[in-house]
Amino acid sequence: MTATLQPVLSADAMVRDAAGRAFDDLAADWFRSEATFPDDAARVRKRQALLNAVAALGFADALASPDAREAWVDAASILRAQARSAAPIDMALLLATGDRLASIAGDPSLYECAADAGLPGNAQAVLALALGRCLQICAALEAALDLSLQYVQDRRQFGRPLARFQAIQHSLAIAAEELAASTALTDLALACMVREGCASARLPGLLDAAALVLGHAIDVVYDASHQAHGAIGFTREYPLHRHSLNLLRWRDDLQRLRGGELRCAERLGDAALQAQGVWSAVTALMQPGDRHD
Amino acid sequence: MNLHFPVFELPAEAQALRREVRAFIAAENRAGLWQRGGDFATHYDPAFSRRLGARGWLGMTWPRRYGGQERSMLERLVLSEELIAANAPIAAHWIADRQSGPLLLRYGSEAQRREFLPRIARGEIFFSIGMSEPDSGSDLASVRTRAVQVDGGWRIDGRKLWTSFAHLNHYAIVLARTGAAGESRHEGLSQFIVDLKAGDLEVRPIVNMAGQREFNEVVFTGSFVPDARLVGEPGNGWRQVTSELAYERSGPERYLSFIRLAEAALQCAGANPSPRLREALGRTSAKLIALRSMSIAVAALLQQGAMPNLEASLIKDLGTAFEREQIGVYRALRSELAPASAEYLSALAETTIYAPSWTLRGGTREILRGIVARGLGMR
Numbered sequence A: 001m002t003a004t005l006q007p008v009l010s011a012d013a014m015v016r017d018a019a020g021r022a023f024d025d026l027a028a029d030w031f032r033s034e035a036t037f038p039d040d041a042a043r044v045r046k047r048q049a050l051l052n053a054v055a056a057l058g059f060a061d062a063l064a065s066p067d068a069r070e071a072w073v074d075a076a077s078i079l080r081a082q083a084r085s086a087a088p089i090d091m092a093l094l095l096a097t098g099d100r101l102a103s104i105a106g107d108p109s110l111y112e113c114a115a116d117a118g119l120p121g122n123a124q125a126v127l128a129l130a131l132g133r134c135l136q137i138c139a140a141l142e143a144a145l146d147l148s149l150q151y152v153q154d155r156r157q158f159g160r161p162l163a164r165f166q167a168i169q170h171s172l173a174i175a176a177e178e179l180a181a182s183t184a185l186t187d188l189a190l191a192c193m194v195r196e197g198c199a200s201a202r203l204p205g206l207l208d209a210a211a212l213v214l215g216h217a218i219d220v221v222y223d224a225s226h227q228a229h230g231a232i233g234f235t236r237e238y239p240l241h242r243h244s245l246n247l248l249r250w251r252d253d254l255q256r257l258r259g260g261e262l263r264c265a266e267r268l269g270d271a272a273l274q275a276q277g278v279w280s281a282v283t284a285l286m287q288p289g290d291r292h293d
Numbered sequence B: 001m002n003l004h005f006p007v008f009e010l011p012a013e014a015q016a017l018r019r020e021v022r023a024f025i026a027a028e029n030r031a032g033l034w035q036r037g038g039d040f041a042t043h044y045d046p047a048f049s050r051r052l053g054a055r056g057w058l059g060m061t062w063p064r065r066y067g068g069q070e071r072s073m074l075e076r077l078v079l080s081e082e083l084i085a086a087n088a089p090i091a092a093h094w095i096a097d098r099q100s101g102p103l104l105l106r107y108g109s110e111a112q113r114r115e116f117l118p119r120i121a122r123g124e125i126f127f128s129i130g131m132s133e134p135d136s137g138s139d140l141a142s143v144r145t146r147a148v149q150v151d152g153g154w155r156i157d158g159r160k161l162w163t164s165f166a167h168l169n170h171y172a173i174v175l176a177r178t179g180a181a182g183e184s185r186h187e188g189l190s191q192f193i194v195d196l197k198a199g200d201l202e203v204r205p206i207v208n209m210a211g212q213r214e215f216n217e218v219v220f221t222g223s224f225v226p227d228a229r230l231v232g233e234p235g236n237g238w239r240q241v242t243s244e245l246a247y248e249r250s251g252p253e254r255y256l257s258f259i260r261l262a263e264a265a266l267q268c269a270g271a272n273p274s275p276r277l278r279e280a281l282g283r284t285s286a287k288l289i290a291l292r293s294m295s296i297a298v299a300a301l302l303q304q305g306a307m308p309n310l311e312a313s314l315i316k317d318l319g320t321a322f323e324r325e326q327i328g329v330y331r332a333l334r335s336e337l338a339p340a341s342a343e344y345l346s347a348l349a350e351t352t353i354y355a356p357s358w359t360l361r362g363g364t365r366e367i368l369r370g371i372v373a374r375g376l377g378m379r
């Protein structure tokens, strides 16, 4: 295992530098507009842009192969263009770019090595990877839910759109609530990383929390979105499966990067025991720390 | 998706306030002024409310000229969450501070603001919510309590139900029909400040499942309310009542009602905590972080003058579902405690028995999910 980790430690300085700068630009931009995202599209655009930038930062650290560099350069140029333009974001293009990066970096052996090794120089890249996965998961949860909301308007049974049935409304409402919790938590971790850097003492705890909350949200959305779709959602030709399969894969990655779901829970539980209170531990973890820049 | 929960950091003043509140609670506990227990909505202690008022912790976001401190909604959130996490007896002032005061600030006349707000802020007067009726619960627009204009004021006939603490509080803000409902059914409603001690109305007790007298039936038979007690415009009641919702639904009381149970279990962890308990404490923390982050977002949006009703309803449904599920989690862990303390057993019994009210009061689970569904474009 350690053998395959070698390239991880010899990150190409130029790539890392460029990734870092792209990340900083986007982060600054994001923070400026954070207090009031003008609208929905802008929010999605920022999240997507950061998603890829964070992923790129992690991957740049983790990968130095020509293939990865080329993928990253593509991603970075798309990111920069997208982040600057006011035009609606090309989600498909960005998702495809993210996928391409993920498919290179998402080589299971890399995740395993990264998580298993726990090498000091690598720890921060692992956090960046985990956060990148959180961002991707939020985007995919939203995509699965959007698809479902559209589908229940279009599909009619018993003479009316499925959306008119209260059982359907409530099931998708609950799914939306879990999505909202997931994005709120992911954004919090992202804000922590942007403000305090990967060395922030609270970032690991927030990512543990995200691994649990997002992990559960995936169950809820996976269930509700397929249930609302009926059989068509269970096919290879209808696009829901792509989001679903991504979600399942990314959850495995995220939780593996954090050492497994139960470890995340136990670590947070230990923090509560140490603080002698769940509430004390929660407020401490959410309290902004020092900047490490 | 038009759900919007931006990330806000608590400002330094809010962090400083947290330390202050924790020290205050520790001192109150050392002095044995109250016990943990009951439910945030039922732990009624006017003397405690007055002590908060003396510190400037009631109506703290309101303008100084009305007795407020002009502090931010984020500071108010910090104060509320610390009080609730400590199970402090906040029921007396809770409604007045959370929603009646803000309602008067927004829609009340200058005279009403001057008359009521400073006294609320000192913890001298407490308010009830007079919305529900025997035949109008979730379907609030169907209220039948009527107010008819008479010389110098209004004559009210009808019945309000489930009016929490009407037997102890001084005033209720009553929603009544004053005109035709219109097609939307939202027209022709008005709100009145009713003096519960006036004598021309009747407050009848209703004992709740926990054996407590908390809510009441309030019967109006030709009860007189002077013109000066009409809140806002006649006929604008629906808009006014819904403006209370973001305050009512997004706060820490919607996800911390069970916290006493988790803390009690933690205190019984022993020297060698069970992995199952550690896991449960961790899962509780994770969801709390997400909910709290959303709640901070809504407080900040309120501070900016927005009316995030959809976000608030979403938090209430997610938060109260979480609270209820948590009871089962910590009940199952009883055998893992070393050993179960009296506080754990009492917290378990009390949270279990109050739990049904969490997903009813302030908008039922089903109504909240309907609101979220509408926000998603399904209705």
Ligand SMILES: Cc1cc2nc3c(=O)[nH]c(=O)nc-3n(C[C@H](O)[C@H](O)[C@H](O)COP(=O)(O)OP(=O)(O)OC[C@H]3O[C@@H](n4cnc5c(N)ncnc54)[C@H](O)[C@@H]3O)c2cc1C
Pocket: B128, B129, B130, B131, B132, B133, B136, B137, B138, B139, B161, B162, B163, B164, B165, B215, B357, B360, B361, B362, B363, B364, B365, B366, B367
């Ligand atoms: C402890 C407590 C304190 C309270 N204090 C106050 C107070 O101080 N002042 C005040 O005005 N009110 C108060 N209430 C009343 C509370 O607001 C109502 O209980 C609530 O609005 C629901 O009304 P209801 O009880 O009449 O139930 P109903 O509206 O009759 O509903 C019964 C059930 O049917 C469901 N239901 C109703 N309509 C629909 C629908 N369209 N689709 C699907 N399901 C539906 C509901 O969700 C609920 O589960 C209090 C309630 C409690 C439990």
